[in-house]
Amino acid sequence: MFLEFVPAIAQIHLETLTQDVVACQKCDRLRQYCEFVAAKKRKAYAGWEYWKKPLPGFGDPRAKLLIIGLAPAANGGTRTGRLFCGDSSGDWLTKALYETGFANQSTSTSIDDGLILKDAYLTAIVRCAPPKNKPTRDEIRNCLAYLARELRILSQVKIVLVLGQIALEGYTLLMKDEFGMELKPRPIFKHGAVYSLPAGYPKLFVSYHPSRRNTQTKMMSWEMWIRTFQLIRKDIG
DSSP: OOOOOOHHHHHHHHHHHHHHHHTOOOOHHHHHHHHHHHHHOOGGGTTOOOOOSOOOOEEOTTOSEEEEESOOOTTTHHHHSSTTOSSHHHHHHHHHHHHTTSBSSSOOOSTTSOOOBSSEEEEESOSSOOGGGOOOHHHHHHHHHHHHHHHHHOTTOOEEEEESHHHHHHHHHHHHHHHOOOOSSOOOOOTTOEEOOSTTSOEEEEEOOOOHHHHHTTSSOHHHHHHHHHHHHHHHO
16 A cells, blocks of 8 residues: 655655665666767757766656656656656657646756646656667566655555556556555556556556657557546546
């Protein structure tokens, strides 16, 4: 069962968690890859000083919605220092959050751009960009303890939204390993799926990840994407 924290105490715990995440050195392969990305740099970002460290969560300590992605983008979050910031996935997510009342602006471009989330919190299964967006099972397990801490701190969360199959699998693994709950029947990855968990645990929503591949190939349209957030907003109230 998740713990109960008042928002002020939750903020203190989140700040401690942020320090622990940023200092993490558990996965040599991922740390080396982030250093490589920061040294190579995409031409468009040649003037940037890349963040290149593991990324903590971001958002409202009073969040009712927890959004779980796969990992920071190599030239997005790894560059800017914030999840879903500075890449096309972040563009889609921030616009949807803004249009459904979870964000104060529709863009997320840098860590100091003024973005504020209300009732929402962003996190990820893995906190460093993995090569080819494919973390190993051990790398996922190394990071799950951080997500478990977030879930315990963010005690007002009513809905968890997982973006992509790996995020769903990671969350399912987390519930079993960290909370002793094996989800039965096992949640199946399908865009738009909704699962009700036992009392005391958030409802689970499933979506495609808003990756450039998914949006440009029309696997996911804007209408499909925004509909998920509209349903979540209606559910939360």
